[in-house]
Amino acid sequence: MNEKTRVTVWNEYIHELENHAIAAIYPRGIHGAIAEFLGQEGDLEITTATLRQEEHGLTEDVLAQTDVLIWWGHRAHDDVQDAVVDRVYRRVLAGMGLIILHSAHFSKIFKKLMGTSCGLRWREVGEKERVWVIEQGHPIAHGLGHYFEIPQTEMYGERFDVPAPDTLVLISWYQGGEVFRSGCCYNRGRGKIFYFAPGHETYPIYYQKEVQQVIKNAVRWAQPTFSLGEALSGGAVPPLEPLG
Amino acid sequence: MNEKTRVTVWNEYIHELENHAIAAIYPRGIHGAIAEFLGQEGDLEITTATLRQEEHGLTEDVLAQTDVLIWWGHRAHDDVQDAVVDRVYRRVLAGMGLIILHSAHFSKIFKKLMGTSCGLRWREVGEKERVWVIEQGHPIAHGLGHYFEIPQTEMYGERFDVPAPDTLVLISWYQGGEVFRSGCCYNRGRGKIFYFAPGHETYPIYYQKEVQQVIKNAVRWAQPTFSLGEALSGGAVPPLEPLG
Amino acid sequence: MNEKTRVTVWNEYIHELENHAIAAIYPRGIHGAIAEFLGQEGDLEITTATLRQEEHGLTEDVLAQTDVLIWWGHRAHDDVQDAVVDRVYRRVLAGMGLIILHSAHFSKIFKKLMGTSCGLRWREVGEKERVWVIEQGHPIAHGLGHYFEIPQTEMYGERFDVPAPDTLVLISWYQGGEVFRSGCCYNRGRGKIFYFAPGHETYPIYYQKEVQQVIKNAVRWAQPTFSLGEALSGGAVPPLEPLG
Amino acid sequence: MNEKTRVTVWNEYIHELENHAIAAIYPRGIHGAIAEFLGQEGDLEITTATLRQEEHGLTEDVLAQTDVLIWWGHRAHDDVQDAVVDRVYRRVLAGMGLIILHSAHFSKIFKKLMGTSCGLRWREVGEKERVWVIEQGHPIAHGLGHYFEIPQTEMYGERFDVPAPDTLVLISWYQGGEVFRSGCCYNRGRGKIFYFAPGHETYPIYYQKEVQQVIKNAVRWAQPTFSLGEALSGGAVPPLEPLG
Numbered sequence: 001m002n003e004k005t006r007v008t009v010w011n012e013y014i015h016e017l018e019n020h021a022i023a024a025i026y027p028r029g030i031h032g033a034i035a036e037f038l039g040q041e042g043d044l045e046i047t048t049a050t051l052r053q054e055e056h057g058l059t060e061d062v063l064a065q066t067d068v069l070i071w072w073g074h075r076a077h078d079d080v081q082d083a084v085v086d087r088v089y090r091r092v093l094a095g096m097g098l099i100i101l102h103s104a105h106f107s108k109i110f111k112k113l114m115g116t117s118c119g120l121r122w123r124e125v126g127e128k129e130r131v132w133v134i135e136q137g138h139p140i141a142h143g144l145g146h147y148f149e150i151p152q153t154e155m156y157g158e159r160f161d162v163p164a165p166d167t168l169v170l171i172s173w174y175q176g177g178e179v180f181r182s183g184c185c186y187n188r189g190r191g192k193i194f195y196f197a198p199g200h201e202t203y204p205i206y207y208q209k210e211v212q213q214v215i216k217n218a219v220r221w222a223q224p225t226f227s228l229g230e231a232l233s234g235g236a237v238p239p240l241e242p243l244g
Numbered sequence: 245m246n247e248k249t250r251v252t253v254w255n256e257y258i259h260e261l262e263n264h265a266i267a268a269i270y271p272r273g274i275h276g277a278i279a280e281f282l283g284q285e286g287d288l289e290i291t292t293a294t295l296r297q298e299e300h301g302l303t304e305d306v307l308a309q310t311d312v313l314i315w316w317g318h319r320a321h322d323d324v325q326d327a328v329v330d331r332v333y334r335r336v337l338a339g340m341g342l343i344i345l346h347s348a349h350f351s352k353i354f355k356k357l358m359g360t361s362c363g364l365r366w367r368e369v370g371e372k373e374r375v376w377v378i379e380q381g382h383p384i385a386h387g388l389g390h391y392f393e394i395p396q397t398e399m400y401g402e403r404f405d406v407p408a409p410d411t412l413v414l415i416s417w418y419q420g421g422e423v424f425r426s427g428c429c430y431n432r433g434r435g436k437i438f439y440f441a442p443g444h445e446t447y448p449i450y451y452q453k454e455v456q457q458v459i460k461n462a463v464r465w466a467q468p469t470f471s472l473g474e475a476l477s478g479g480a481v482p483p484l485e486p487l488g
Numbered sequence: 489m490n491e492k493t494r495v496t497v498w499n500e501y502i503h504e505l506e507n508h509a510i511a512a513i514y515p516r517g518i519h520g521a522i523a524e525f526l527g528q529e530g531d532l533e534i535t536t537a538t539l540r541q542e543e544h545g546l547t548e549d550v551l552a553q554t555d556v557l558i559w560w561g562h563r564a565h566d567d568v569q570d571a572v573v574d575r576v577y578r579r580v581l582a583g584m585g586l587i588i589l590h591s592a593h594f595s596k597i598f599k600k601l602m603g604t605s606c607g608l609r610w611r612e613v614g615e616k617e618r619v620w621v622i623e624q625g626h627p628i629a630h631g632l633g634h635y636f637e638i639p640q641t642e643m644y645g646e647r648f649d650v651p652a653p654d655t656l657v658l659i660s661w662y663q664g665g666e667v668f669r670s671g672c673c674y675n676r677g678r679g680k681i682f683y684f685a686p687g688h689e690t691y692p693i694y695y696q697k698e699v700q701q702v703i704k705n706a707v708r709w710a711q712p713t714f715s716l717g718e719a720l721s722g723g724a725v726p727p728l729e730p731l732g
Numbered sequence: 733m734n735e736k737t738r739v740t741v742w743n744e745y746i747h748e749l750e751n752h753a754i755a756a757i758y759p760r761g762i763h764g765a766i767a768e769f770l771g772q773e774g775d776l777e778i779t780t781a782t783l784r785q786e787e788h789g790l791t792e793d794v795l796a797q798t799d800v801l802i803w804w805g806h807r808a809h810d811d812v813q814d815a816v817v818d819r820v821y822r823r824v825l826a827g828m829g830l831i832i833l834h835s836a837h838f839s840k841i842f843k844k845l846m847g848t849s850c851g852l853r854w855r856e857v858g859e860k861e862r863v864w865v866i867e868q869g870h871p872i873a874h875g876l877g878h879y880f881e882i883p884q885t886e887m888y889g890e891r892f893d894v895p896a897p898d899t900l901v902l903i904s905w906y907q908g909g910e911v912f913r914s915g916c917c918y919n920r921g922r923g924k925i926f927y928f929a930p931g932h933e934t935y936p937i938y939y940q941k942e943v944q945q946v947i948k949n950a951v952r953w954a955q956p957t958f959s960l961g962e963a964l965s966g967g968a969v970p971p972l973e974p975l976g
Contacts, residue, residue, distance in 0.1 A: 093361055093405070095869055115359035116432055117337055121481045130972070132646045132667050137827055137922030139957045146647065157481070158620045159634065161337065161433055163359075164410060164656065167898065167919070171646065171659060171667045175973070176483030179620050179659045179667050187899075188360055189405055190869030225871045237365045237401070239420030240862070241907070339625055374728070376890045376911050381583055381678030383713045390891065402864045402903065403878065410655065411675075412896065415903060415911045419729070423864050423905045431655075434625030469627045484618065485663070581849055581893065603847035604920055605825055609969045645969070649825065649921055652898055664971030676848055677893055725853045725889070727908030 004045040005223045008066040009034045010058065012073040012080075013050040015201045022201050030072050030199075030206060037212045044219060051076055056084050063087060067223050068097035070215070073104045074201065085109050093189025097222025099215065102199035105156075110195070113188050114162050120180070121157035127175040129153035129198065131182055131210075135169045139221040140183065140194065140214060148210035154200035156180045162195070170214075172197060183214065185221075192222040248289040249467045252310040253278045254302065256317040256324075257294040259445045266445050274316050274443075277450045278459065285460060295320055300328050307331060311467050312341035314459070317348045318445065329353050337433025341466025343459065346443035349400075354439070357432050358406050364424070365401035371419040373397035373442065375426055375454075379413045383465040384427065384438065384458060392454035398444035400424045406439070414458075416441060427458065429465075436466040492533040493711045496554040497522045498546065500561040500568075501538040503689045510689050518560050518687075518694060525700045532707060539564055544572050551575060556585035556710050558703070561592045562689065573597050581677025585710025587703065590687030593644075598683070601676050602650050608668070609645035615663040617641040617686065619670055619698075623657045627709040628671065628682065628702060636698035642688035644668045650683070658702075660685060671702065673709075680710040736777040737955045740798040741766045742790065744805040744812075745782040747933045754933050762804050762931075762938060769944045776951060783808055788816050795819060800829035800954050802947070805836045806933065817841050825921025829954025831947065834931035837888075842927070845920050846894050852912070853889035859907040861885035861930065863914055863942075867901045871953040872915065872926065872946060880942035886932035888912045894927070902946075904929060915946065917953075924954040 011031035015022045026033050031048040039046045047066075049057025051073075063069075069088065073080070085108045092098050092113060100110045105118045129150040133141045157178030163186070170183025182197035196214060198205050205211055255275035259266045270277050275292040283290045291310075293301025295317075307313075313332065317324070329352045336342050336357060344354045349362045373394040377385045401422030407430070414427025426441035440458060442449050449455055499519035503510045514521050519536040527534045537545025539561075551557075557576065561568070573596045580586050580601060588598045593606045617638040621629045645666030651674070658671025670685035684702060687693050694700070743763035747754045758765050763780040771778045779798075781789025783805075795801075801820065805812070817840045824830050824845065832842045837850045861882040865873045889910030895918070902915025914929035928946060931937050938944070 113359040115357040119479070121479065123481055123483060125483060125487060127483065127487050130665055134646055134669075135652070135919060136647055137919060137924060137957065142957045155483075158622055158659065159624055163407060163430070163432060164623070166408060168652065168656070171669075173661060173665060173667045175485065175487050177485035177618055177661060179661045181622075181659075186407070187867060187869060188407060192869060225869065225874045235363075235365065237367055239367060239369060239371065239399075241419065241421035243369065243371050243419050374909055378890055378913075379675060379896070380891055381675060381680060381713065386713045402866055403868055408867070408900065412900070415890065415913075417905060417909060417911045421862055421905060423903045423911050425866075425903075431623060431625060436625060469625065469630045601847040603845040607967070609967065611969055611971060613971060613975060615971070615975050643971075651895060651918070651920060654896060663973065663975050665973035674895070676895060723851070723853065725855055727855060727857060727859070727887075729907065729909035731857065731859050731907050 004043055005219060006045050006065055006067045007038055007047070007070065007219055008062060008068075009038070009046060009048045009070045010056070010072065011048070011050050012076045013052065014075050025204050026201070030201065033206045034070060034215065038216065038219065041216060051079060056080060058084050058088060060087065063091045063096070066091070066096060068099065068219050070099045070101065071104045071107060071109065072101045072199065073107045077107050080108055082108070085112060089113065092191035092193065095190035095224040097219070097224065098191060098193045099218050099222060100193065100195045102197060105195065113186070113193060116163060117161045120160045121155070121178060123155040123157075123176060124200070125155070125176070126152040126203070127155060129155070130173040131198065132171050132173065133169070134171055135167060138167060138169050140169050140185070140217045142217050143213050144210060150198055150205055150208065150211070152203050153198060153205065156182070156197050190224070194218040194222055248287055249463060250289050250309055250311045251282055251291070251314065251463055252302075252306060252312075253282070253290060253292045253314045254300070254316065255292070255294050256320045257296065258319050269448050270445070274445065274450060278314060281456045282460065282463065288463060295323060300324060302328050302332060304331065307335045307340070310335070310340060312343065312463050314343045314345065315348045315351060315353065316345045316443065317351045321351050324352055326352070329356060333357065336435035336437065339434035339468040341463070341468065342435060342437045343462050343466060344437065344439045346441060349439065357430070357437060360407060361405045363405045364403075365399070365422060367399040367420060368444070369399075369420070370396040370447070371399060373399070374417040375442070376415050376417065377413070378415055379411060382411060382413050384413050384429070384461045386461050387457050388454060394442055394449055394452065394455070396447050397442060397449065400426070400441050434468070438462040438466055492531055493707060494533050494553055494555045495526055495535070495558065495707055496546075496550060496556075497526070497534060497536045497558045498544070498560065499536070499538050500564045501540070502563050513692050514689070518689065521694045522558060522703065526704065526707065529704060539567060544568060546572050546576060548575065551579045551584070554579070554584060555712055556587065556707050558587045558589065559592045559595060559597065560589045560687065561595045565595050568596055570596070573600060577601065580679035580681065583678035583712040585707070585712065586679060586681045587706050587710060588681065588683045590685060593683065601674070601681060604651060605649045607649045608647070609643070609666060611643040611664060612688070613643070613664070614640040614691070615643060617643070618661040619686065620659050620661065621657070622659055623655060626655060626657050628657050628673070628705045630705050631701050632698060638686055638693055638696065638699070640691050641686060641693065644670070644685050678712070682706040682710055736775055737951060738777050738797055738799045739770055739779070739802065739951055740790075740794060740800075741770070741778060741780045741802045742788070742804065743780070743782050744808045745784070746807050757936050758933070762933065765938045766802060766947065770948065770951065773948060783811060788812060790816050790820060792819065795823045795828070798823070798828060799956055800831065800951050802831045802833065802951075803836045803839060803841065804833045804931065805839045809839050812840055814840070817844060821845065824923035824925065827922035827956040829951070829956065830923060830925045831950050831954060832925065832927045834929060837927065845918070845925060848895060849893045851893045852891070853887070853910060855887040855908060856932070857887070857908070858884040858935070859887060861887070862905040863930065864903050864905065865901070866903055867899060870899060870901050872901050872917070872949045874949050875945050876942060882930055882937055882940065882943070884935050885930060885937070888914070888929050922956070926950040926954055
């Protein structure tokens with residue numbers, strides 16, 4: 001019996017193949033970098049999947065074996081097939097955890113689960129970001145200090161068009177004058193979703209230890225915690241109580 | 245200059261045309277009954293629209309003249325064109341209020357805005373419903389007592405697969421043993437959404453004064469309160485603050 | 489019959505009497521400045537009260553005639569009598585609106601209503617604050633743009649030890665590197681509470697039009713909207729439904 | 733190094749000593765019954781404390797060794813010393829979990845942390861309660877079905893005068909016609925609080941396996957997950973960023 005949390009790291013994996021500078025930062029892809037640091041955790045079992053694999057590497061079977069799915073995308077959101085999006089969507093509502101990274105705010109799956117445009121302000125000038133911890137007792141804040149800094153980042157600014165998070169864990173400050181709700185928890189169906197803003201492909205952000213800490217925490221927070229055998233809702237049902 | 249809140253009452257308007265018993269209860273349609281009691285309010289201006297009108301009566305022009313849209317549907321959710329759903333969706337994110345009634349929990353527009361299945365348990369045996377007021381200071385609770393009763397209702401029971409409401413105003417008790425979050429407020433984009441569970445077509449629920457009170461309150465709560473000229477999010481923007 | 493919203497502006501009124509520089513900014517006191525701009529609104533009726541008045545100017549009778557109470561304090565939180573705090577507390581739970589300004593985050597009444605320490609980081613170097621609008625459709629955001637700036641402010645930074653707001657309307661950016669949840673809505677009992685961070689006594693912040701706009705909006709949002717005659721909770725009650 | 737979660741079960745322990753019928757149900761006290769089923773969990777280490785012990789058994793040292801505190805009280809809320817309440821309060825804000833059971837809704841510590849009256853409707857006629865699971869993916873719902881029943885209970889009904897929970901996990905249905913938010917999660921400071929309604933002293937409710945499951949789940953959810961060395965908020969701080 002498998003006691004480990006099974007994590008699938010999905011990446012569109014285009015920038016790293018087409019741009020030498022990005023390839024230099026992430027030679028095995030962003031998914032490879034994330035899989036590497038997660039793979040050092042004894043309670044986690046890691047696999048990866050990418051856009052250009054068949055069914056984007058997210059077959060029914062892969063998802064059935066996934067407790068937490070991590071998603072990075074940017075250039076090719078529209079290339080993700082709707083059938084795969086629907087498959088991921090159903091699996092999240094059934095309880096799979098989902099961690100949405102950075103530019104995946106515009107992914108089909110995140111927009112579908114949020115029900116909003118998920119738009120935001122952005123700017124890429126390599127400015128500094130400071131990530132403040134708002135809920136210091138939350139599992140995703142475990143091991144962090146009051147804040148941590150990312151030396152060079154792409155700015156993501158408010159207004160971020162998402163529903164108010166069920167729990168707002170992180171707010172970012174940017175040197176150029178903006179703020180951003182950069183760590184947002186959502187419950188949807190039986191699934192837990194975490195949006196985490198840092199992670200632009202042109203900076204080595206996923207090698208930073210605080211960023212890795214947040215992602216490790218998020219995986220543990222998002223893993224399914226239930227064992228219901230029935231459907232989520234019951235449709236037509238007889239009365240439980242005799243009616244007078 | 246128009247100072248009144250412009251309300252459009254949308255109804256699929258099928259049951260009333262095809263079923264004599266329902267027609268007897270709602271001879272001018274459910275939309276007609278709702279338009280009638282709302283029309284007696286001096287600050288509201290009411291129009292109606294139905295499924296079988298061109299573009300379901302919800303043209304760009306109609307929506308541009310609508311502050312609050314009320315939606316009732318049941319049998320024909322799939323017949324609503326995606327283009328019209330997208331139009332309503334964009335208008336809600338831009339600030340239009342939306343009131344979703346009863347079986348419209350399964351409408352395309354509500355599912356799209358919620359990002360979940362919106363499933364629930366249900367049973368139709370004409371049992372009693374008691375609607376408890378959870379947030380007594382909320383505008384939608386204005387004029388209500390601690391609870392009100394609906395003598396005969398269709399049961400809608402938990403688990404209701406929606407995101408946790410931004411504000412939970414009403415919870416219903418049913419004689420047969422279930423509970424339901426029957427009055428749920430959501431903010432999405434700049435728009436306000438209220439889901440209100442009572443309203444099955446075979447009972448004269450929309451003639452009940454407490455039900456009418458809730459809908460009148462909801463219209464006033466959901467009306468747009470802003471006057472922003474710019475887009476909701478800014479896309480690429482220059483830094484506001486000089487970077488060192 | 490009184491149709492106007494009755495606003496009482498409370499100020500501890502010590503800085504303005506003891507410090508010439510502050511008196512030069514607020515010659516009639518901070519309460520006087522707030523009362524002046526609110527008094528120009530046709531739907532509002534304004535009175536003021538201060539710490540050194542008998543019962544701090546907040547007698548049972550005054551509170552019974554108050555729909556919304558605005559509170560500014562800083563130096564003398566401990567001088568506010570517990571009996572008056574309890575009186576305000578009961579009135580808020582019964583439905584009176586309460587607007588807590590700036591350093592009143594440490595007032596007895598706010599700490600009592602929040603149930604937390606209400607601590608925060610702070611720094612007074614006259615830096616710039618930029619206030620971002622997070623919920624653009626909220627009544628308190630009415631008439632604002634995407635953000636507004638306060639040229640010189642006292643910094644209030646996270647982690648702000650309050651419960652997560654029921655609605656988070658504003659987040660501030662500070663030049664020195666911090667962020668702050670600077671506009672927070674709470675429902676407590678039947679009352680609505682708004683915490684608004686800007687307003688240090690050494691800067692002319694309450695003369696700024698966007699700040700005035702927020703306070704005017706908050707008064708209208710916080711006014712009571714119900715008319716229940718009974719107590720908030722019922723204590724011992726007989727069954728509503730016959731038990732089998 | 734202690735890897736177990738240290739749980740202290742606190743009970744006022746009066747009913748069981750003064751009433752034979754209650755003593756027959758809980759011969760070792762309600763705290764004894766709770767300690768017994770929790771003590772069978774290998775990851776938990778259980779101690780108990782009661783009102784009539786010195787400092788109510790909750791010395792600084794005991795609290796410093798407590799990860800999660802469970803609280804049951806009913807008759808003697810006013811006998812709990814304010815100094816001990818303040819001690820528990822500070823420890824919760826610092827990160828200790830707190831589980832408030834049944835009639836402890838009126839305990840000093842819960843009212844202080846909630847900031848509201850915590851009043852409710854109640855009735856004791858031994859009616860049936862059905863507890864519905866609203867958030868099926870929440871850790872506290874682990875192992876439960878769609879609902880569970882308590883054959884005989886004291887009714888606790890809305891309106892429950894508490895802040896809207898950060899997460900609403902359970903809603904109860906009562907045979908006599910009421911509903912109740914019976915499983916409510918709150919974050920306060922770094923601490924997690926869970927209010928759980930079932931547990932009247934005259935019924936053997938804490939022997940019921942679903943009730944035990946909820947309490948076990950709640951202990952694990954509420955345990956501290958952080959390791960910050962600094963104070964919760966920073967007071968006066970120098971700028972992090974050089975000011976132009």
